[in-house]
Amino acid sequence: MRTLKISLIAILGLSLLLGGWYYFSKPPAPPSLPPVPNEIVGDLLRKIDNLGKETENIISSAEYDKLKYEIEFYKGKGKVDLKWADQLYRKLDYTYTTLFIKQAEYVLNNTNCDLSKMAAIRGELKKLQSSLYISDKTQLNNIGSKLNAYDEIVSFIASTRAFASDISVSNFSVRFDKTAAIMRMQQAANYLAKNNMARKCDRLSSSLKEIPNWMYNKNIGYLRNKLTFCLGKYNQLSSYSEYRQLIYIPLITEIDELDNNQLKYPIPIDKIIDDVDAMKQDLENDRIQAISKTY
Numbered sequence: 001m002r003t004l005k006i007s008l009i010a011i012l013g014l015s016l017l018l019g020g021w022y023y024f025s026k027p028p029a030p031p032s033l034p035p036v037p038n039e040i041v042g043d044l045l046r047k048i049d050n051l052g053k054e055t056e057n058i059i060s061s062a063e064y065d066k067l068k069y070e071i072e073f074y075k076g077k078g079k080v081d082l083k084w085a086d087q088l089y090r091k092l093d094y095t096y097t098t099l100f101i102k103q104a105e106y107v108l109n110n111t112n113c114d115l116s117k118m119a120a121i122r123g124e125l126k127k128l129q130s131s132l133y134i135s136d137k138t139q140l141n142n143i144g145s146k147l148n149a150y151d152e153i154v155s156f157i158a159s160t161r162a163f164a165s166d167i168s169v170s171n172f173s174v175r176f177d178k179t180a181a182i183m184r185m186q187q188a189a190n191y192l193a194k195n196n197m198a199r200k201c202d203r204l205s206s207s208l209k210e211i212p213n214w215m216y217n218k219n220i221g222y223l224r225n226k227l228t229f230c231l232g233k234y235n236q237l238s239s240y241s242e243y244r245q246l247i248y249i250p251l252i253t254e255i256d257e258l259d260n261n262q263l264k265y266p267i268p269i270d271k272i273i274d275d276v277d278a279m280k281q282d283l284e285n286d287r288i289q290a291i292s293k294t295y
């Protein structure tokens with residue numbers, strides 16, 4: 001009997017918890033309406049109810065704006081008094097906010113994260129966050145947080161794409177920024193592991209998954225540019241010892257780091273060997289010529 005009581009209490013507690021979550025996850029319901037004074041008000045109420053039944057795979061901003069205009073129009077014509085206009089605005093904002101949250105979540109969780117719909121969500125979110133009739137804006141703010149997270153990832157991808165461009169080498173001291181490359185690969189992996197939108201939105205996930213390849217291409221591009229810059233520079237140096245110190249040792253060390261995949265690029269090791277072997281050979285030829293030069 002004691003076990004049964006405990007189970008019933010646990011079930012009741014869980015029901016209250018879920019019921020509370022459902023209640024607080026929706027905008028507060030507007031107060032019940034007084035008797036409808038005329039057909040125009042009745043028609044507007046029906047249209048607002050129909051708006052709430054729109055499907056989630058669209059953004060119903062045009063329908064919302066049209067209804068708001070109609071209320072304003074009939075208020076101006078004296079067909080809807082100020083008290084009823086306020087009731088209609090309240091019901092419209094409540095109904096549309098509830099619908100908008102579903103439509104926004106649909107777009108944010110869709111694989112194509114449609115850019116035009118994303119833009120529409122931003123506009124509607126700003127509009128509803130400024131509503132005088134929606135006091136609990138928790139869910140609206142949650143949509144805003146998801147948009148901010150999306151923007152953060154888009155910005156990260158754009159800056160990483162720029163970072164991945166080839167380095168212009170103009171002196172012997174230029175070095176590949178290994179720390180930055182590792183941090184970007186780790187950040188991309190972190191987004192894919194922890195951000196739901198980064199995983200679901202094909203545009204974001206495909207770019208994030210490509211970032212290790214971008215970093216490899218930047219690394220190999222840098223080495224090619226550095227090698228091109230250094231070849232033949234022994235003619236400008238005073239000794240073979242200086243050549244080894246300024247050119248050969250730093251460059252062969254960096255090529256070996258790529259050869260050994262010290263940055264853990266997730267690419268076939270034979271691809272690295274194919275790329276670095278040719279560079280090693282070019283550098284070795286340059287070293288032999290440096291030895292044969294009479295200083």
